[in-house]
Amino acid sequence: MNNLCKLWTFLFCVLILTIITESSTLNWFEAQKQCRGKGGLTIKKNMSDQSYWTGRYRRITPWIKIKGCFSDSFISNISTDMYINVSMWKKAVGICQEICQRKNITVFAVKGSECVCIKSVGRTPWPASADPSNCNFQCQNTSNIYKNECGGNSSYNVFEFVSDIKDRNQRCLSLQCSPKDKKFIPELCSKSLRKLCHFQVGSSSEFAGWIDAMKHCKSANEPSYLFGDINLHNAAAACNQTSINPNYFGQMWIGVAGQTYFNKDDGLEFEEKEKQSFIKCQTCNQTKCEYRKCDETINNTVFCARQNIITAQTSRPSSVMVTTFVETKTSPNKPITSTSKYITRYTTDTTDTTDHKIVSEDVSASATGLRIGKCLVVLVGYKNRLF
Structure with a gap:
């Protein structure tokens, strides 16, 4: 027998x-899928001697237009059903933009770690932007783009993003207003161009990269930001919004750019079109952590934030x-x-149910x-x- x-x-x-x-190897998105509803991928290090995906990633935002610096009263005057207030784990314009995009809201405000998604201002009129010095909080986990625009003690930096423009081969946007060739031109942020400040009549003769151009606008006699409250779907209309010196029609920096930032997974689903904005995702093992392409596959165990180990589906x-x-x-x-x-026990982890x-x-x-x-x-x- x-x-x-x-x-x-x-x-x-x-x-x-x-x-x-x-079993198949997994890229970051496939591993992240297993941790939806479980707090997302873990951000802990030293979980395994083999490389595994963590929840940390680096993304670039869509085009973000800066609208200005506004006092607390501007937000408080908006009807409470017209905005959503969310706390961020890090102070970052990009993180707030990502939060509001998930809610299908394009206008957002940042004050430290507070993120406000503004559905509509309703009957509340847009006030004039305050002095940029009132918004002096530095952001965290970001590139130098909008690094100093995270609100202030009693003020919010307000932005609007545009996600349906595909021309994103560079991270900073310029405007050209020549009579026969009005257009937006994405450029390297380090390229030296003239600037168009919000309160400035005409363009400055000073040439600078996008970041320095923003600093110059903020330190001008009449402080402001690069002009960002602009129509990105119609260059001719955008040129009409500005007071351009008739003797100059060349490229000018405007207050529109994409920010690269670091964030952590919270277990929500990413649409296919959103995945294109991911730059790098983190892997860790017991000796080191590094960022690699998110669509790269590794043979790994999946660790979730609220569950020590799960299997790769x-x-x-x-x-x-x-x-x-x-x-x-x-x-x-x-x-x-x-x-x-x-x-036989397959693992010594008894906390995983x-x-x-x-x-x-x-x-x-x-x-x-x-x-x-x-x-x-x-x-x-x-x-x-x-x-």
Whole structure:
């Protein structure tokens, strides 16, 4: 009897192993998908000696237009059902933009770690922008674009983003207003151009990169920002919004740019079009962390923020454990379960309660019996890879 059971078990294992291959490797988005509703991918380091994806990533925003610096009273005068107030884990224009984009709101305000998504100002008129010195909070986890525009003690920096413009080969935007060729031109932010400040009549003769041009506008006799409250879908209309010196129609920096920033995963779904804005995603192991392309695949375990380990949800299993028992009395054709404690622990982590893992406990809910002849073969299979 025992020899027969062993033979059936051997043949069954051969059959199973012929259809089992190693689990697929995962890119960041595939790993992140497994942690939706579980707090997102972990941001902890030293979770494994093998590289694994963490929840940290670097993105670039759509075009963001700066509208100005506005006092607290501007927000307080807006009806409470016309805006959504959210707390950010880091002070960053890009993080606030990402939050509001998920809510389909394009106008947003930043004051330190406070993010306000403004659906509409309603009947509240837009006031004149305050002196930029009132908005002197520095942002965190960002590039130098909008690094000093995170509001102030009693003021908000207000922005608006435009996500339907595809020409994003550079990170800063200029405007050309020549009579026969009015257009927006994305440029390297370091390129030296004249600037168009909000309160400035005509363009300055000074040439500078985008960041220095913004500083010059803020330190002018009449302080302001680069002119950003502008129509990005119509260059001719944008030129009409400005008071351009008739003797100059060349390129000018305007208050429109894309910010690169770092953020962490919170377990929400990203649409396909959003994935294009991801620059790098972080991997870690016990010795180091590094950023790599998010669509790069690595053979990894998935660690979620609210669950120490889960398996990578791939279509191919990577490990099967088969244990044999002599058959006892059971009803015909009734599924057989076992309460045996012979199943080996696959991990020392007992805090993870996911049903994708087997621990050294009563396995009646996770071990399924298959009767072959007079033998009971208990198959414990993983849909996915644990290690």
